[in-house]
Amino acid sequence: MGLIFRIAWRNIFRHKGKTLVIGFILFLGSLVLTVGNGIITGLNEGLQKNVVEGFSGDVILAADKQINESVLASMSGQTLESITAYPTLKPKLLALPYIQKILPVVVGYVWVLNESGQPVDHYLLGVNFNAYRNFYGENLAVLEGSYPDAGQQGVLLSSTIRERIYDFSGFWAIPKGQALNTHHLSPAARQDGDKLRLSQQLVFLGLSQKNASLDIPSEVLGVFKFKELNKLLGFYSLLDIESLRECVGYFNAETKKVAPTTAQSKLLEAEAGTLEESFDFDTGATLSGGKPLSKELFTVQKTVSKTPAANWEDGTFNAIMVKLKPGYSPKEAVKELTAFFKSERIPLKAIRWSQAIGMLGQMALIMKGALLVFVSFIFFVAVIIIMNTLSIAAMERITEIGMMRAVGAPRAFVSNMFVAETGILAAFFGGLGILAGSLLVRLLAMLHLSTQNEILQIFYGGDTFQPRLDLVDLLLCAILLCFVTFLAVLYPVSVARKITPLDAMSRD
Amino acid sequence: MSLIELKDISKEYPLGNTSVRALRGVSMVIEKGAFMSIVGPSGSGKTTLLNLMGCVDQPTAGTLLVDGQDVSKLNDKDLTRLRLYKIGFIFQSFNLIPVLSVLENVEFPLLLMHSGKPSEIRERAKTMLRHVQMESHMQHRPSELSGGQRQRVAIARALVTQPQLVLADEPTANLDSETGNAILSLMQRLNEEQGTTFIFSTHDPEVLKYARNIVKIRDGLLIT
Numbered sequence: 001m002g003l004i005f006r007i008a009w010r011n012i013f014r015h016k017g018k019t020l021v022i023g024f025i026l027f028l029g030s031l032v033l034t035v036g037n038g039i040i041t042g043l044n045e046g047l048q049k050n051v052v053e054g055f056s057g058d059v060i061l062a063a064d065k066q067i068n069e070s071v072l073a074s075m076s077g078q079t080l081e082s083i084t085a086y087p088t089l090k091p092k093l094l095a096l097p098y099i100q101k102i103l104p105v106v107v108g109y110v111w112v113l114n115e116s117g118q119p120v121d122h123y124l125l126g127v128n129f130n131a132y133r134n135f136y137g138e139n140l141a142v143l144e145g146s147y148p149d150a151g152q153q154g155v156l157l158s159s160t161i162r163e164r165i166y167d168f169s170g171f172w173a174i175p176k177g178q179a180l181n182t183h184h185l186s187p188a189a190r191q192d193g194d195k196l197r198l199s200q201q202l203v204f205l206g207l208s209q210k211n212a213s214l215d216i217p218s219e220v221l222g223v224f225k226f227k228e229l230n231k232l233l234g235f236y237s238l239l240d241i242e243s244l245r246e247c248v249g250y251f252n253a254e255t256k257k258v259a260p261t262t263a264q265s266k267l268l269e270a271e272a273g274t275l276e277e278s279f280d281f282d283t284g285a286t287l288s289g290g291k292p293l294s295k296e297l298f299t300v301q302k303t304v305s306k307t308p309a310a311n312w313e314d315g316t317f318n319a320i321m322v323k324l325k326p327g328y329s330p331k332e333a334v335k336e337l338t339a340f341f342k343s344e345r346i347p348l349k350a351i352r353w354s355q356a357i358g359m360l361g362q363m364a365l366i367m368k369g370a371l372l373v374f375v376s377f378i379f380f381v382a383v384i385i386i387m388n389t390l391s392i393a394a395m396e397r398i399t400e401i402g403m404m405r406a407v408g409a410p411r412a413f414v415s416n417m418f419v420a421e422t423g424i425l426a427a428f429f430g431g432l433g434i435l436a437g438s439l440l441v442r443l444l445a446m447l448h449l450s451t452q453n454e455i456l457q458i459f460y461g462g463d464t465f466q467p468r469l470d471l472v473d474l475l476l477c478a479i480l481l482c483f484v485t486f487l488a489v490l491y492p493v494s495v496a497r498k499i500t501p502l503d504a505m506s507r508d
Numbered sequence: 509m510s511l512i513e514l515k516d517i518s519k520e521y522p523l524g525n526t527s528v529r530a531l532r533g534v535s536m537v538i539e540k541g542a543f544m545s546i547v548g549p550s551g552s553g554k555t556t557l558l559n560l561m562g563c564v565d566q567p568t569a570g571t572l573l574v575d576g577q578d579v580s581k582l583n584d585k586d587l588t589r590l591r592l593y594k595i596g597f598i599f600q601s602f603n604l605i606p607v608l609s610v611l612e613n614v615e616f617p618l619l620l621m622h623s624g625k626p627s628e629i630r631e632r633a634k635t636m637l638r639h640v641q642m643e644s645h646m647q648h649r650p651s652e653l654s655g656g657q658r659q660r661v662a663i664a665r666a667l668v669t670q671p672q673l674v675l676a677d678e679p680t681a682n683l684d685s686e687t688g689n690a691i692l693s694l695m696q697r698l699n700e701e702q703g704t705t706f707i708f709s710t711h712d713p714e715v716l717k718y719a720r721n722i723v724k725i726r727d728g729l730l731i732t
Contacts, residue, residue: 003619010607403603406564407665408592408620410585501564501591504603505555505677 046461
């Protein structure tokens with residue numbers, strides 16, 4: 001091998017022009033690959049940090065009947081399938097070795113009603129505020145009002161939604177008991193000046209694909225924005241869970257405490273359309289052969305309203321957010337949870353966060369794919385150029401190679417000589433490219449470039465561009481470089497191997 | 509004892525839609541220790557004959573035995589080994605590996621053979637360079653040598669493996685007469701001292717003075 005490397009090394013200096021062409025291509029390819037890798041890693045980690053740790057958790061559990069897996073951003077507005085019996089599920093889930101914590105929520109799609117303007121559609125996350133804060137920590141920046149206390153009823157309104165409500169309905173929501181903070185006004189609202197209509201209360205109408213549920217008034221307790229990715233995640237506001245349950249027609253903790261009969265439960269959870277279908281207005285038919293249906297429903301609702309509040313975890317949910325212990329991947333966790341639910345006959349399904357966030361996750365995937373395609377294209381071009389240059393080099397060295405073969409060099413010697421030459425170039429120029437790429441990634445991260453553009457925010461994985469590389473990325477770059485070099489050298493090697501001593505002599 | 513046997517050897521090369529017959533049924537036996545010249549005008553088939561004997565080409569018809577082995581039955585790997593261990597080549601244009609020094613060029617076939625420790629290989633190469641009086645140029649690159657010096661290095665490389673057969677295709681064609689005579693004298697000395705078989709092609713009558721055996725060839729046929 002020493003002889004091969006000696007010849008290869010000296011040939012590199014002998015053919016300086018070709019060395020520089022191949023070297024430049026390898027340098028550029030490695031640089032682009034490294035920077036691209038840095039961006040993808042930054043994007044992944046940014047989304048991981050900002051979405052998983054501040055919005056969705058690693059895994060979202062939904063009812064097994066739930067078909068659409070974009071549970072946190074369903075475009076259809078379809079009500080999610082409900083999850084009951086959470087109190088019995090909770091200990092089982094927390095006993096799993098890979099689960100760190102869980103947060104049961106109600107995901108609701110509502111209209112914000114307005115007597116004079118257009119209703120605004122809006123996603124609400126029904127949460128226990130304390131539990132939410134315990135789960136996500138300080139992921140929100142409360143701009144006005146304050147973070148709600150435990151048990152407090154009302155909405156913590158997203159600043160993005162507040163602007164949207166103003167744009168469609170013409171009023172500006174402010175927290176109860178707070179004066180207007182003009183610093184936070186949108187440019188359009190600022191133009192209204194003294195004529196600006198203010199409201200400290202919003203009326204939500206629960207929506208489903210089948211029909212609407214109840215409308216509920218809700219006090220604005222505060223206005224917030226997500227500390228990261230607010231442009232993308234700010235389509236959600238937080239509502240106390242009991243209000244949202246009532247709004248979308250789920251059992252809340254109080255109805256559970258009353259322990260309604262099966263028939264009553266059906267009535268309370270049924271969509272309005274179902275109720276109409278089962279109710280005979282003319283005859284006053286009953287559901288169970290006892291009291292008239294309308295009276296039955298009235299009795300339940302009346303009892304519920306007078307019953308003291310019970311544990312919020314007793315009610316109905318439609319999603320459970322899961323945070324995994326460090327070192328566990330969502331993909332593996334989904335696999336294990338699926339097997340667990342199957343073996344325990346628990347009617348739940350596990351969904352990875354990237355699927356649960358719907359379009360946002362898909363956009364991130366598309367961007368990663370586009371970056372990969374770009375990097376692959378660069379490498380494809382590099383392979384072609386290197387292949388051509390080396391093939392020409394092989395043809396120009398027919399006399400030398402043929403003479404080596406005549407003297408007794410086997411074909412493998414010729415192959416190894418070409419591989420060694422290209423390998424040395426790849427190691428040097430590719431290595432330089434990876435090094436330069438790493439420095440560029442570090443430099444870009446130090447610039448703290450920030451954006452308010454939604455697309456760029458996905459590309460950045462947050463509000464700030466934070467590309468980063470770890471050892472695995474660098475190793476991946478090196479492996480890819482080796483692979484590209486191998487591909488590029490295949491054809492020239494086959495050309496060189498076909499050179500016979502006779503070819504050399506016929507040129508002599 | 510025969511080293512090479514040619515039995516009714518023919519060689520045709522395709523040329524467009526037709527073919528050129530370079531050799532037309534050549535038969536001969538070359539004994540070990542021969543110092544033989546193949547003589548003929550350009551295009552007579554001298555180089556083709558040398559190429560066949562050196563196992564760098566295959567005959568179209570006939571049988572060629574090199575040291576008792578039928579070369580038509582050997583694969584590329586075996587032919588390469590045969591060239592490495594039994595045959596030395598001296599080309600017309602003193603083909604040396606340009607990126608290697610004189611010493612490294614002579615070491616080259618020994619390194620391919622993995623014949624001994626690096627220090628032993630180096631010593632053998634130096635000894636051979638002393639034989640061809642190129643010891644003082646060991647560290648030079650081929651581009652720094654004259655034509656005669658390069659040819660001496662090529663001879664050293666051809667002989668360093670102590671092959672049974674050395675083939676030289678017009679070894680003095682590109683040399684001045686003084687250098688050419690010196691090279692032929694050297695080959696003659698090595699033939700006498702080491703018993704190496706030399707076969708060289710030429711169309712220079714001056715060169716023929718050195719040959720013990722002369723084979724004349726014309727239009728692909730042996731005429732003596």
